[in-house]
Amino acid sequence: MRAWLYRVATNLALNHLQQRNARAHVALDEAWPDGHDIEQRMSEHDLVQQVLQRLTPKQRGVLLLYEVHGLSGDEIGSLLNMSRTAIKGALWRAREAFRLEYLRAGGEE
């Protein structure tokens, strides 16, 4: 179980570093290849970052692991040592917190 956790964490970290290194110096138009309005994207980017910063670390972790890194609920629960019930509530609270903060910050529903 512990080995599995380490493997998942290691893979996540490696993927994260790989992506970060690959994208750290790319141009904005490469980061958003389909975007026509870079200024609008930058504004959206700032908004998302601002909203994420308003979440608790646990909410951020659960939300990003699920929505961005594609881990399943059970995988997140195993990784963070949380029960299925706990991860269910945590994911919902993270989603709701993000939605509310996003709307409060001026984002469109």
Place this chain on the structure above:
Amino acid sequence: MDRCTLALSPETLSAWQARLLPSQEQHDIATHIPHCVPCQRTLAAFARMAHILQQEPPASFSGHDVWNVILRHILHEERGPMHTTRPLVGVAVAAALILIAALVFTHMSKQPGASTLPPPTATTSMVASPTIAATQTATRSPTSTSTLPTLTPTVDPRSRIHNASPNNVPLFVSISYTSATTYKQAAAILPNGPYGENCDGVPRTPFPATYPETQFRTTHMLLMSYATWNQLLVIAADPHVTSVDGTSLPPCP
């Protein structure tokens, strides 16, 4: 206004999307959603949120502490079992020790006359061999706090005496000393002093005319004349002496 016929909450739909519900419930909701507009709306909101987050460049997440959260939980997982098992191990060891002590006490109490067992005493008996008793000298160290005498065993001095016997003591003996013996120590051992080693001013050969300290350092030997057997025993018993040999001197030229 549309209503969910199953009255599913957004939290339940979130769990359904994450496949965190029991399989039967997962199946029921899956068959329900195509016919439920409110549920579809809620799921669309989730999808939009995911889309917003997934549009972010991955590098933008590097500033967040998601990895710190994961690491903290992994470390907690690593430490958790140890913290919970250490007290249990301590209790188990203490219980085992108590059990062993109880068993030993029970066993001892069943032994006949166990209560009259004398306390252990440290006795030291010195049994000297008759053959070496006469050759041992018991000396008490003045600085020692021990009440036991310190025996300094020595070899039989007679074993160091050669070419001499109680009934036949030659006129001259050569005494060999250890290499650590100084000339003064060697000379002090001899009751008559070192032999005057010349023939009216002419050196005896092969012995030098004198036994200066420098010569003694090389030979570690002195000559003695007219010794008695008891003197030879005393000389031979000295720890500086390695050998006492009866000898005859070369004649004077």
